[in-house]
Amino acid sequence: VADLWFTEYQTPNLRLGLRIKDVLLNKQSPYQHILVVDTDQYGKVLVLDGAIQLTETDEFCYHEMMAHLVLCAHPCPERVLVIGGGDGGVVREAIKHEAVKKVTLVDIDEDVINTSRTFFPNVSCALEDERVEIKPMDALLYVKEHFNEFDIVIIDSTDPVDFASGLFEPEFYKDVHKALKDDGLMIAQTESPFAEPKLLSEAFKGLRSVFENVYLAWGVVPTYPTGFWTYSVGSKSIDPRIQRRSAPKGTKYYSDDMHPLAFKLPPFVREII
Numbered sequence: 058v059a060d061l062w063f064t065e066y067q068t069p070n071l072r073l074g075l076r077i078k079d080v081l082l083n084k085q086s087p088y089q090h091i092l093v094v095d096t097d098q099y100g101k102v103l104v105l106d107g108a109i110q111l112t113e114t115d116e117f118c119y120h121e122m123m124a125h126l127v128l129c130a131h132p133c134p135e136r137v138l139v140i141g142g143g144d145g146g147v148v149r150e151a152i153k154h155e156a157v158k159k160v161t162l163v164d165i166d167e168d169v170i171n172t173s174r175t176f177f178p179n180v181s182c183a184l185e186d187e188r189v190e191i192k193p194m195d196a197l198l199y200v201k202e203h204f205n206e207f208d209i210v211i212i213d214s215t216d217p218v219d220f221a222s223g224l225f226e227p228e229f230y231k232d233v234h235k236a237l238k239d240d241g242l243m244i245a246q247t248e249s250p251f252a253e254p255k256l257l258s259e260a261f262k263g264l265r266s267v268f269e270n271v272y273l274a275w276g277v278v279p280t281y282p283t284g285f286w287t288y289s290v291g292s293k294s295i296d297p298r299i300q301r302r303s304a305p306k307g308t309k310y311y312s313d314d315m316h317p318l319a320f321k322l323p324p325f326v327r328e329i330i
């Protein structure tokens with residue numbers, strides 16, 4: 058029996074290995090390498106430029122936190138912008154909120170969107186919802202042309218390398234700030250305090266230079282480097298630690314109990330930011 062393994066080089070000194078049942082897609086898009094493998098441990102896995110973006114088994118941990126931490130903190134989230142996230146996982150969670158009238162997804166790589174439609178129907182399902190608008194383009198340009206329009210901006214980026222690095226810069230955060238309404242909230246994935254402490258503190262510092270208030274939340278995502286993941290929330294006025302609307306039904310990681318808990322930080326994380 059063949060003994061085939063996928064390996065992610067999570068840091069220069071740390072690898073994650075998953076036994077492969079099948080390679081379902083292995084191609085180069087105009088922007089990045091796209092790999093879909095089927096594994097015994099975590100089901101199907103989406104990998105972009107060597108970095109795991111989601112697995113069928115644990116994607117809920119990440120997508121629920123990215124969406125509901127801000128959507129449940131906002132009194133009335135009607136307009137939502139998702140940047141990156143072409144797989145549709147965050148969009149799926151966002152449209153669980155009846156208050157949400159329209160979700161705009163801006164991902165630079167249409168091939169990621171179509172890959173998700175083909176191999177991850179349970180993640181991409183909401184992309185066909187009538188409340189969802191899809192813009193395959195560079196988000197750095199999109200946010201420059203939208204002012205005072207969104208209640209919520211969710212930055213579901215890849216790691217800050219290559220075309221995604223601009224999504225971790227203060228210049229971009231300034232445009233996000235302008236795209237938000239006066240009571241708007243934004244959230245960005247900001248990596249692991251064990252694998253990338255510098256990246257986390259730089260991103261957090263960048264956000265603090267732009268937003269009136271910035272908060273750090275954390276959660277577990279087993280297949281991301283070290284499994285300990287962070288989410289940075291930028292706010293113009295409201296305090297996102299207070300949950301104003303209850304969790305949608307059927308969530309598996311996020312809940313009314315988890316909301317305030319996510320903002321409680323272990324001391325070593327407090328020291329990094």
Ligand code: AG3
Pocket residue numbers: 067108109110111142143144145146147213214215216246280281282
């Ligand atoms: N975006 C965050 C992925 C970061 C993972 N990093 C890594 N594996 N080195 C995920 C997109 C899912 N919608």
